[in-house]
Amino acid sequence: MNSFLGIDLGTTHSLAAIVDENGARVLVPPGAESPLVPSVVALLEDGTILVGNAAKNLSLLHPERVIHSAKRLIGRTKAEVALEAATLPYRIVEGPGGRALVRIPLKDGAYQDWSPEEISARILAEVHRRALAALQAQGREIQDPSLRQIVLTVPAYFDEAQRQATKRAAELAQLEVIRLINEPTAAALAYGLGEREQANIVVYDLGGGTFDVSVLRVQEGIFRVLSTHGDTQLGGDDFDRLIQKAMLEQIEQETGAKPKESPQILSQLRLAAEALKKRLSSEEEGGLEIEVAEGNKTTFHLTRKTFEEWIQPLVERSMRAVRASLRDAELLPADVDEIILVGGSTRVPLVSRLLEEEFQKPPLSSIDPDLAVALGAARQGAVLAGKSQDLLLLDVVPLSLGIETLGGAFAKLILRNTPVPCSHTEEFSTQVDKQTGIDINIYQGERELVKDCRKIGSFKLTGLPALPAGLPRVAVTFTVDEQGLLRVTARELRTGKTASVEVRPSLGICEDEVRRIVSESIEKAGEDMGAREAIDLRNKAEAVLKGTEAALRAGGEGLPPEQAYSLKKAVSRVKKALGKKDEEQDTLALHQALEELSSLTGQLADDLISSAVSKALKTEKNG
Amino acid sequence: MKHMDHFERLGLPRDPRPCPVQLEKAYLQKSRETHPDLQRGRGNGVDREYDLHLEESAALNEAYRVLSRPWERFAYLVELYDPGVLERTKKLSPEFLMEAMEMGEAIEEARGDPKKERAIATELQEKIVKTRERIADLLKVPNQAEEAAILLHQSHYLRRALETLQRSEDRVPL
Numbered sequence: 001m002n003s004f005l006g007i008d009l010g011t012t013h014s015l016a017a018i019v020d021e022n023g024a025r026v027l028v029p030p031g032a033e034s035p036l037v038p039s040v041v042a043l044l045e046d047g048t049i050l051v052g053n054a055a056k057n058l059s060l061l062h063p064e065r066v067i068h069s070a071k072r073l074i075g076r077t078k079a080e081v082a083l084e085a086a087t088l089p090y091r092i093v094e095g096p097g098g099r100a101l102v103r104i105p106l107k108d109g110a111y112q113d114w115s116p117e118e119i120s121a122r123i124l125a126e127v128h129r130r131a132l133a134a135l136q137a138q139g140r141e142i143q144d145p146s147l148r149q150i151v152l153t154v155p156a157y158f159d160e161a162q163r164q165a166t167k168r169a170a171e172l173a174q175l176e177v178i179r180l181i182n183e184p185t186a187a188a189l190a191y192g193l194g195e196r197e198q199a200n201i202v203v204y205d206l207g208g209g210t211f212d213v214s215v216l217r218v219q220e221g222i223f224r225v226l227s228t229h230g231d232t233q234l235g236g237d238d239f240d241r242l243i244q245k246a247m248l249e250q251i252e253q254e255t256g257a258k259p260k261e262s263p264q265i266l267s268q269l270r271l272a273a274e275a276l277k278k279r280l281s282s283e284e285e286g287g288l289e290i291e292v293a294e295g296n297k298t299t300f301h302l303t304r305k306t307f308e309e310w311i312q313p314l315v316e317r318s319m320r321a322v323r324a325s326l327r328d329a330e331l332l333p334a335d336v337d338e339i340i341l342v343g344g345s346t347r348v349p350l351v352s353r354l355l356e357e358e359f360q361k362p363p364l365s366s367i368d369p370d371l372a373v374a375l376g377a378a379r380q381g382a383v384l385a386g387k388s389q390d391l392l393l394l395d396v397v398p399l400s401l402g403i404e405t406l407g408g409a410f411a412k413l414i415l416r417n418t419p420v421p422c423s424h425t426e427e428f429s430t431q432v433d434k435q436t437g438i439d440i441n442i443y444q445g446e447r448e449l450v451k452d453c454r455k456i457g458s459f460k461l462t463g464l465p466a467l468p469a470g471l472p473r474v475a476v477t478f479t480v481d482e483q484g485l486l487r488v489t490a491r492e493l494r495t496g497k498t499a500s501v502e503v504r505p506s507l508g509i510c511e512d513e514v515r516r517i518v519s520e521s522i523e524k525a526g527e528d529m530g531a532r533e534a535i536d537l538r539n540k541a542e543a544v545l546k547g548t549e550a551a552l553r554a555g556g557e558g559l560p561p562e563q564a565y566s567l568k569k570a571v572s573r574v575k576k577a578l579g580k581k582d583e584e585q586d587t588l589a590l591h592q593a594l595e596e597l598s599s600l601t602g603q604l605a606d607d608l609i610s611s612a613v614s615k616a617l618k619t620e621k622n623g
Numbered sequence: 624m625k626h627m628d629h630f631e632r633l634g635l636p637r638d639p640r641p642c643p644v645q646l647e648k649a650y651l652q653k654s655r656e657t658h659p660d661l662q663r664g665r666g667n668g669v670d671r672e673y674d675l676h677l678e679e680s681a682a683l684n685e686a687y688r689v690l691s692r693p694w695e696r697f698a699y700l701v702e703l704y705d706p707g708v709l710e711r712t713k714k715l716s717p718e719f720l721m722e723a724m725e726m727g728e729a730i731e732e733a734r735g736d737p738k739k740e741r742a743i744a745t746e747l748q749e750k751i752v753k754t755r756e757r758i759a760d761l762l763k764v765p766n767q768a769e770e771a772a773i774l775l776h777q778s779h780y781l782r783r784a785l786e787t788l789q790r791s792e793d794r795v796p797l
Contacts, residue, residue, distance in 0.1 A: 004668070146668065178668065179660070222651050383660060386667040392658055418688070421659070421681040481677055482659050 003385045004178050006151045006377025011071040011209030014039050014123050016131035017378035024375045029133035041122045042066040043104045051126040063089035063267030065104050072209045073100045074116040075162030089263040121172035149176045151381040153373050155210040156182035157230030157398050159444045160456040160486050180483040184214035186376030187342040193218050199337040207343035209235040213322045215329040224394040227328035227417045229321040236345030242310045243273035247300050257292045280304045281347045308350045339363035342372050404441040404450045423479040434466040465495050470546045541594050570597040624678045629686035639762035650687040697758050705768035712772040747785045754778045
């Protein structure tokens, strides 16, 4: 058996690597110059599909049918990608559940809608084909089924929906994902700092479309992620866009042309901007000639200084995430031993300069920042294939995970930066009598109300015994596995019945960018908490009321009269507090009334409820 | 999965003040033994008991999380020694409530005066540290869980008060 292939599915380009006798290496097929495959797919009018360089080369000619940056769309809704959609030369439409789809024209007004998963699948298939060709040229047996099993990388900050969608893309390419691994973590593995006794590492990963930062501690071969932060909508593409925007303005001013309406010119400008950005990484200034129309030319000129002024706010945004990540890891800049640069966009000199200022030491860049992620994935592939046992990776949950409770509050069950695997068990009950199912919505995010978070799925607990409200007790266990993927299991505690759970992935309604989720949760923490606490309290009161009333109905006859009287009095006090208007008064009074009721029911409730359950079950059987 | 308490899972004695280096070492050692990645590697790509290893690994992470944070460790330890003790001791004593009320008033009064706020914060911090040390001392033996639990409830109040104070002092999250 071979080691599993490691594949880096990037926003701008993708590649594969493997670990063998000669160590970790990227795979280049015979005749190819580079291991990098542009993450670009084209669908021609006659139905021909092109992938990689062949597709990229057509982007000037047929911008509306050459699809790049699919990674920015994957696992997201059309509404969520509105911002980038405006600058993309191809068309984005809304699919089922609001999902973003790409609409590509065919002959005679016909068209095809492609999901980002399908587009990514074609890229993965091409990368895989090339990897096998490279191995074959080296005399390897490529029929080995283990070569269809891969370690695939995702941005650390990808949420559940984006991870699942990426995994689906691999399935569509008929590849089995043995393990999803976070990109910055993979890069740390590539640097092989595992021999050190102990080191703190910051991985700064600025790709074409996503930004991640992870803080890791390496101890005797164990790579433990302490914290991670990021922005799934920040990358080198944004630098290009700023240059492109300036070009557009100049063209409009000088020639009066309206190039925004022409996908061809937009596409040409995008490539020109990218080329100019690359040039400014090694030169102080650069210029190029743009042909707007036949004979209508203009020269665009840009200095590195001006360019850096434009991108400064974007790079600063990433530096804020770096600082936040350090804070979460409880480290100071001086505690950091190494800074690793990953992603092509880290070639922009301003990035390493700001990092060096922050940490007072130059970042490492001995491994090509375009290759580090795939090389690290291949190392993990070797560990999983049993070829090496000296490395272990312990990663974390990037965004808090939880459920919607009554009133739209977000109950976080698993907090961000919790090491994976992890699990949390929560008990649920019913709201109305004889209810046999419960709907549960799962969200991810950092805010206090679900409307500000991202819905990642929902499920229904079914087959509950038909009991009075509040009596069934369902223990639902949420587990995040070592790849950062969620699974849910459930059990009804009183009857021992296992309820069936199937999480329906959903593409969220929330339009917040992931970047904003965290920063806003900091800014609005105070404002959210008040509203949140009030909602929680009301929910709790209503649940306790329902439970007590059910218990009283079911087994209240058996109670000593004094007890029954004080219980009823406490119940009515809670009801009164629930009915009050004035918010301040309400919360306090409700708090007190609820405390009183809870203290009265405390010991009693369980016996009563248990007997009520057995009674109810009997009636159910008889009836 | 075999049921184990957090200390057993990490192979450590029930120590209210475990050495952080040892705790971390034990965690990493046990991670090597349970993590699904290495189990899968040992089986050449297949982890036949994946669910079990996932569960054990999650339990280990939880054990380390709880034991590496002093307050969570105390809360866990008192329940381990005396199940239900936290619920039983929930009611704060009138003396403490009085003290808490005075503290609350002092905080209200100090609001907007950084100097006063800082003085109260320092006082609170000292109280919290003292309570923490006292709890740790109590928990060296199993039969003082109740007293520890009472102090734990009080510390909860003190820490919350300190948090609100710091939140008003500067908006930068810690």
